[in-house]
Amino acid sequence: MTSLHQPAPRYDLLQAPLIGRLLRWRWGRLVGQLLLLAVALLMLFDGFTGPKLAPTNIATVVTWVHYRGFVMFALLLVGNLFCMSCPFTLPRTLAKRLSGNGRRWPRRLRNKWIAITVLLLFFWLYEWLDLWASPLLTAWIILAYFVAAFVLEAFFAESPFCKYVCPLGTFNFVSSTISPLQISVRSQDTCHTCVGKECVNGSTAVLGCGTELFAPQIKSNLDCTLCLDCARACPHDNVALAWRNPLAEVSRADTWPRRWDVNLLILIFAFTGVGNAFGMVPPVYQLEAWLMGVLQTNNEGLILLLVFGVLDLLLPVGLGVVAAWGSRKLSQNHESLRLNVARYAPAFAPLAFAIWFAHYAGFHFLTGALAIIPVLQNFLLDVGISWFGQPNWALGPLLPMSWIDPFELLALLVGTAASLHVVGERARLVRDEFAAQLPWIFLLLVLAVSALVIMYLPMEMRGVG
Amino acid sequence: MKRVIFLVMLLLLMVGCRQSQQEGEAGTAELTIELMEPAAPTMSGDTEMVVRVTDAAGTAVDDATINIKGDMTHAGMMPVLANAAGGSDGLYAVPFAWTMTGDWVVTVRATLLDGTWSEQQFDLTVSE
Structure with a gap:
């Protein structure tokens, strides 16, 4: 086999003590998702039943202050950590199991046009409905995310909600193009001889990449939810979460x-x-x-x-x-x-x-x-x-x-x-x-x-x- | 199904337990609080709020403590807090410094000597 002659990443977070094991742990992502699910449920509860004044309600304070702040720091210092622990994908996973993977997302829609439209629509609604000032509307948005992720995943494969629709995902994907971490592989030769390509196809125990990215070919953080399913699915332990020059991709x-x-x-x-x-x-x-x-x-x-x-x-x-x-x-x-x-x-x-x-x-x-x-x-x-x-x-x-x-x-x-x-x-x-x-x-x-x-x-x- | 019913019951119980959902529990003083000034607040100069407190019979209340909290509509914005005690003819003048222009929600609480209180919210738009 011909070597692809790409050097192994020098700094691989997945090989770091403790944090590397935690990230590769089968339930590592689920723990983060359950944590954020608990926060989301609390936000829904307070948004629907709590004070109507935005600065005193958990739904509005966490959404418009903490979510946005943490996401920006995470993207700058690490990467797309929110998508990694996204609670909206929990019912999505359930939908995927119930529907048995669903149909392929239409070829004509496999691009960012819908994502752009939804992002612009979201910003317009944000201004028109003063979303920052309404705990109730903020709670409805959170609920809508859960429903949209569930419905789209029930009908289609390839995680279309994350990849083609979600405005939060779109925001995070674009931002993560200058994040310092990116999925890579330790040896291209190993991928070259790999038969199952479990990183994208999945195995009996672990799902492959939800957005159907093939680890050895990833050159961009765009569309990567950092779920690390590729790392968990790889039977050769060949997937890396490598540090890079944040400006390298762009x-x-x-x-x-x-x-x-x-x-x-x-x-x-x-x-x-x-x-x-x-x-x-x-x-x-x-x-x-x-x-x-x-x-x-x-x-x-x-x-x-x-x-x-x-x-x-x-x-x-x-x-x-x-x-x-x-x-x-x-x-x-x-x-x-x-x-x-x-x-x-x-x-x-x-x-x-x-x-x-x-x-x-x-x-x-x-x-x-x-x-x-x-x-x-x-x-x-x-x-x-x-x-x-x-x-x-x-x-x-x-x-x-x-x-x-x-x-x-x-x-x-x-x-x-x-x-x-x-x-x-x-x-x-x-x-x-x-x-x-x-x-x-x-x-x-x-x-x-x-x-x-x-x-x-x-x-x-x-x-x- | 039983789990779902249990969770729904638990949720309803939590909603029912919220103090803010229980009418008549929030404060017990029957007071009327009016915001006399400013009708159209601006950022310029020293500003103060004048609130008028009367009891259920319409009599002026002078021995209340007034706590004012001004909130911007955006979550996370620092509120402006101000207090005053001792009114005259039910009127309380409270120095108040607006920190920016825009829509504000001003919450005025009047607390009587026996600890009972009443609260009223006012929406104001502050201009330059």
């Missing part, structure tokens, strides 16, 4: 070279980061009021559809295409727009992540993480348990408030620098001249400055009535 020349869907998803992910922050500052309300006047309507849903349709969809797609057109013109290159977009769009992943990180981890989590303590005290008092005393509502920030702005600034600067570096790397690999990079660099800088300006605007929250 710097490679062959990252999604022909896929409009994935590359536009990255651009959309970056612009929605700015759009989502824009939804929390005073100018958005002035813009809404102006549009209502111009269009002679009080339909807020329609106005928000217009505002965020432009910000989250029209601008990333339009400006991406314009940048690609400019790049071709300046370099007098006659390649297709799709190739040009595919060359430079992945470079937006670090900046996109930085924008979301500054917002969710830098602002909401660091300023409100300790708020869960009085919320839990209040919950316990409400169900008749007074052991933990009266809630101290003054608890909230993890860091002094004066540190938050510099923290956000640092995140944005690092993200911008990383993206600019990736633009250069990707251009260098195909010997693209500097002129070809210019429109993309300009777009990156415009996005970074927009994010910075918005982060430094005073915040204004709406959401009552």
Whole structure:
């Protein structure tokens, strides 16, 4: 057999003492899932029956402060840990067993277009229904996730909910393209001679990869839920969870070279980061009021559809295409727009992540993480348990408030620098001249400055009535 | 099936046990709390809230302790807390510093000397 000549990963978390064994343990994932299932049930209970004020309800505090904050830190420091322990996939597993695997997901839908649509729909609903301000709606969303995962898995194989629909998964997949851990294999030769390919096919005891990724060919974290079923199924103990340069994936020349869907998803992910922050500052309300006047309507849903349709969809797609057109013109290159977009769009992943990180981890989590303590005290008092005393509502920030702005600034600067570096790397690999990079660099800088300006605007929250 | 019925019963029991679900349990003082000022709060200058407390007969209550908690609508945002004691003609002036513009939910609790209390929520929009 011919060796594929890929070096074994130098740092494999699955070989680390204790943590490696825990990760490879057959029930390792289930323990994490059950833990998060317990949290989800508590959120559902409080969301449906508890206080209607968002800052005092477990459903809203955990969803809009802690989930988002923990996810961002996990993606930055480790990888897609939420999908690894996702509680929504527990009923999914049950559905899979009940339905006997189901039909194949239609070939035409095996792309990210539905995921993009659902993600945009989610962000629009978030703004229109003020989801952050409603424990009840937050609880309904959690319930909807369970139902959607169950139904889709009951009818189709290939975990279509995770791979093609789930907006949380889409968010985490794109972010994890710059995470420091990735599934790999210790020896390509072992995979070459492997007959059963259990990592993807599964064995009698363990399911194979839910999203049907083949471990020795994985070059990207996109679509990897980090479930580690591949590692558990491999009879040769050949699967690794390897440390890598976080920019390696988005710097490679062959990252999604022909896929409009994935590359536009990255651009959309970056612009929605700015759009989502824009939804929390005073100018958005002035813009809404102006549009209502111009269009002679009080339909807020329609106005928000217009505002965020432009910000989250029209601008990333339009400006991406314009940048690609400019790049071709300046370099007098006659390649297709799709190739040009595919060359430079992945470079937006670090900046996109930085924008979301500054917002969710830098602002909401660091300023409100300790708020869960009085919320839990209040919950316990409400169900008749007074052991933990009266809630101290003054608890909230993890860091002094004066540190938050510099923290956000640092995140944005690092993200911008990383993206600019990736633009250069990707251009260098195909010997693209500097002129070809210019429109993309300009777009990156415009996005970074927009994010910075918005982060430094005073915040204004709406959401009552 | 029995397990499902058991779980549903347990859930209903937990819901029933919640203090907030039991009408008449939350506070026992029959007080009327009105927010007199500000009607349209702004961020500028020193601000204060004026609340008026009266009993069931409409008589002004001056010996209550007033606790005010201002919450933003987003979870995790630090609430603003303020207290006052001793009113005049049922009016209590409470210094209150808004931390940002937007929608606020202000919860005013009036506690009497015997420990009984009453609570009222007000929705306010703070502008520049």
